[in-house]
Amino acid sequence: MKSRHVVLLSIAMAIAGAAIPLAAAAYLSWQLALGAEQGRLRELADRLITRTTSTLADASEALDAIGAAGLAPCSPDHIAEMRRLTTSRSIKEIGYVEQGLVKCTSWGPTTPQPAAASVDFRTMDGLGITAPFISNVLGGGQPMMGVQRGAYTVLIDPQGFTDVVDSTGSGLTIAHDGGPVLSASHALDPALLASLLAAPRSGADDNTIFAIARRDGWLAVAASPRGAIFANLWRQLLILLPLGMAIAALLVGVVVWMSRRRLSPLGELTRAVRHREFVVHYQPLMELKSGICVGAEALVRWRRPDGTMVRPDLFIPLAEESRLILPITDQVIDAVIAELGPTLVADRSLHIAINFSADDIKTGRMLPLLEEKLRAAGIKPQQIWLEATERGFLDIEAARATMAKARAMGHSVAIDDFGTGYSSLQYLQDLPLDALKIDKSFIDTIGRGSATSSVTPHIISMAKTLGLFSVAEGIETQEQADSLIAQGVEFGQGWLYGKPVPAAAFAAFHAQNKATKGSAPEIMRASP
């Protein structure tokens, strides 16, 4: 993914990371406040049913008592007893009805008049309920609720159900489940009430929050305006918003940290390793005297997704520091085998030099892997040279063990960039080596009469004394080549012969060189 895309994605993720926890905090606060209000309304509705059933129980008791009193209808004692029974808070009046006419009430005898209305429904214990009950003779024309059994009708003020239950102004409605409404305070929107009676449920709409309770044959609805939850909502927000803000800050921090990591050189390199973005170019290695191409040095390049190539000296130091060099070396080995395996199998005189990191030289972890891969491809170990810089010799004993093992397997081993390190020359005679690669900085001095130009002959003669091949790096002119040949340097590479090129171009160069100059010896070892 390109850096621009990473930045855009990071911005999108940071916005989402900030918005989602805040939105979640707001949503959760709303849900908690709504849930609390609905819980309160449910409780109110339940209390309303309790109040209704206890009022009806009072009425039933009064009806039983007057019925069982056995007093002469409308006698002073009968009227006194009816009056005594109206002392309960909910019972407003009692009427005695004979043949459809009210003969007397708890207030006294009346001129016989027709009783008000017929019964609307019967409760589970047989009480006949009329709601509203409006009669001039009973209840003085006020809308009441009539509870009837036998010859008696008890009048109850329906407002009493709802007034006592709630003091917060919530709308309360009690209805016979599946039947008419008995009482309502702060009347609900009629359409909403009708819908709740038809399909009882708790919930909220644009204006109202409502909850129901249903039991003992009664349905109670409690409702409050949406604004009723705002106080609780702010309380919830005060708790949850800081939490949401903390989570948002954490998420944004993580996104920033991840994107900075991803956009950092190390992040880029890590991703490149994961996506195997490395390619290998091959620079011809020549036998200087004969001009025969004896092999090539494998040089890694990082091809970024946009196609640009990154030079190894720009990423190898970071790769070594972060140990990403290990998977990079593995990818180089895989590329060499995949790209030049058939060429190497077809020409046993050809070899490829691979650069190994200090870590590899110290641990030797790549040797078994290399052995297995070469065997599978049919490539001889002698065809792969190992190059190590002096940085790999910091732990000289470990380096010696790895190099000895590599040579025992059949590989040749060369010291790369020789002369640029600070290691003691002492180790040279003890290390199991085949070649010294003289660094380009020394080759550049040839013919220039500079102070360091006198060092090159010493390096060449040291290699000879130690019985090692010398390989000159970075030969750019024929003058340099002639001088090196005259000093007995066996091999060399440089732009004079060829720049590092992709595998196919190198194979073509090698075939052309072989056709004109012939083949190198199959095994090139400085010493057994």
Ligand SMILES: Nc1nc2c(ncn2[C@@H]2O[C@H](COP(=O)(O)O[C@H]3[C@@H](O)[C@H](n4cnc5c(=O)[nH]c(N)nc54)O[C@@H]3COP(=O)(O)O)[C@@H](O)[C@H]2O)c(=O)[nH]1
């Ligand atoms: N651990 C690993 N290190 C690697 C690997 N591949 C490369 N490297 C190291 O990176 C350094 C830079 O390499 P590169 O940019 O590829 O440069 C090489 C040649 O292109 C360059 N060269 C060769 N001939 C000439 C020349 O005539 N003129 C000129 N200006 N430059 C020339 O020199 C580099 C050769 O490198 P080396 O022989 O290895 O010293 C370099 O230090 C590589 O080692 C890898 O896979 N692993």
